[in-house]
Amino acid sequence: MDIIKQKNTPFYKNKILLGSMASVLFAGVVYASTQVQLAGFSMKKNSVISAIVERGDFDIKVSGPGILVPRGIRWVSSTVAGKVERILVKPGAQVEQGQLIVELINPELDQKVQELYWELESMQAKTRALKVSQDTQILDIQAEVLNTQMQYDKAKMRLDAESKLIKKGNATVSKLDYESSKLTVSQLAKTIDINKARTKQLKLNLIAGFEAQTAQLNKLKKTLERAQFQSDSLSIKAPVSGVLQAMPLELGQQVLLGSNIAKFAKKGDLIAELKVPELNASDILIGQKVAIDTRFNQINGKVIRIDPAVVNGTVQVDVELEKNLPDEARPDLSIDGEIFLTQKQNTLFVRRPAFSQANQTTSIYKFDNADKYVLKTLVSFGLSSSVNIEILNGLKAGDKIIVSEQTGFERHNKISMN
Template sequence: MDIKREVVHKPILLNYWYLFPIIAVLWLVWSYRDVFSDASYFVEREKLVTAKVEQGTFQVNVRASGLLKPAEIRWVASQVAGRVEQVLVKPGAQVEQGQLLVQLSNPELLREREKVQWELAANKADNHAALVSMESQLLDLENVVIAAEYDYQAAKLKLDAETQLIAQGNATVSQLDYKRSQLAVDQQLQFWQAQQQKTKKMKAKLAATQTAQQARINLIENNLQRMQEQVDALAIRAQQTGVVQQVSLELGERAQVGDSVALIADQQKLFAELQVPEVRIQDIVLGQLVVIDTRNSEIIGKVSRIDPAVTGGMVQVDVQLTDELPVDARPELTVDALIEISNIEQTLYVKRPMFAPRNTTTGLYKLVEQGGFARKTLVKLGQSSVNKIQIESGLQVGDEIIISDTSDWQDHQTIMIN
């Protein structure tokens, strides 16, 4: 038999119990709307980095990094071919100009020098013998000239005597003998003059021969001098005072003409080679003051050259060092640098926020209501330095802004800090 069940009706409010918590939450939000203001995002204070706006002289600097480079650097090259017998220096060694670095050997070059030496000696001996023979011939010719002069003078004396006798009417001298005397005088005069000309030509020949022989000797001596210079070049020496940076040859290695032997740099004459971002290079001009930081000391310099080309987003800037170099300064030392662009008097500035380019207007979060909130404020930025930026408008002295990363809440005008 069926038993009729009685239906028990629940109160309507119990069916919609979940509405009560929702209403309570809404009421609480409405009640504390003044506390939360219009904040739509919450940030923990420990995650924020803030900075206050200051006023004063703002130094515009550009930071760069680079290396110290030697202003005077020279590769020492091999002038002759040879095999390395000795390597007398290592990288880091202090050397003086003319100091022996590497000794080469080349037996063939030594034999060639000896051959030229013997050729020079033989030519000098042959030239000496030829000159002695020609000088002897010249001496004989000069003796003949003297004898011819004597014969001419004797014939002329006889002719003069006969002429005087004939003039006096003395018949002891026949006309035939007188004519013969005249003919003899003419013959002796011509012979004497001929011998003089012959002697003159012999002297000219002797001088020309001496010149030609001396030219040949000079040629051989030049060859010998060149060979000697090549032999001397087997001893490779430092061409300047400095520190050895690199030695390219090893013991027993064969060196060819023009091969690099050693790299020598003058450590007392250095300059800084800096890499400046291309976006800041328009601020750099020649002569600007630069402070070089070697990690242990600072060196003052000035911009001496700006590379016209951009490589990998960087521009090379050379800095002439005007201070005395510290003891830790050496070639290839990594350094940091601050290039002083300008000083702006009595302006507002603040530590540079993240993602705040110079010469732009951007939204920065300024702390309000005793630092409980931060409200987005449009700020016009000016020049920037290494870690500071100029404020042209939008903030006042003493305002505190968030300088850490705010990209997570950029769409919110106001945030609450707890």
């Protein structure tokens, strides 16, 4: 019996097979085309920053960098010219009030002080000599007044005796002697009055002369005190207990009158100076609470001053700190601060996207449930802080969105995330 062999038809001549393959290929092309239309752009997940929408108490706060500064800074200036001889304390050291920190030298000033001492000793000797001379003059005129008084008393006794004899008619006393005695008494009486006036005037003159001498002596004393003060000022001491922050001096340097010597700050008496963006500064008020981050601890405080001027796009806000500061708190320490403006309870909020603005409606990219795609979504934002922003419409709690810059893909409505 003969066996009939069947011919094997090549696959490319098999119409049924070719039709099936064509159908599958067409379906794939259609599917791919659809996906390309829906997700015409793709990127990696790790190339963007995302955040999840939350519901809860939303703290509206403004943050900004800053530094700790002393509440009161005190510069010590030189009250005398001199050359730096010794520097005993370096910046950053703790000092006590009255502690010697710098020594200057000024040989001319030292010589001036010595010469003034000699002049003062000479002036004091002259003053003592003047006092002795004036006392002698007073004694001389007093002796003269006393002598005149004695002469007057003697002449008056003679005149009284002659008057009695003349009244009795006693011829032993001539009329000429009697008149002479009267004239003598009268002259002596006038001399006494003149001497009293001379004594009074002499005392006034002597007092004026002594006061003039005393004034010169006091002037010289003041000059010496000033020179001595300048000499003592060559030894510069700390005016307060605290931290020596700066000392722009070198050994051998010539220091001029009025030059800054050292900068001091009281330890522990610090405030924070924050730099806040000018767009957020309008909502800040005096007395608002502030949290200061030192990288190691958090310090609470409150706003005490808002600078009215804008510098380089920021506004300076001064913050008073709590009394018990941590050990790392020191002048010029870099910090970050958060100023609490207000709080909204039970509201939607999310980490603030880089492109978002408060009280505006903006398109953002929201992830689907599988995190495979992001879809452009219109979202209405409300109040914002430096970190978070309130959501009024367009998102719900648990939604995941892109918060980084979207300038490279913002023209696409749907993006595939790899």
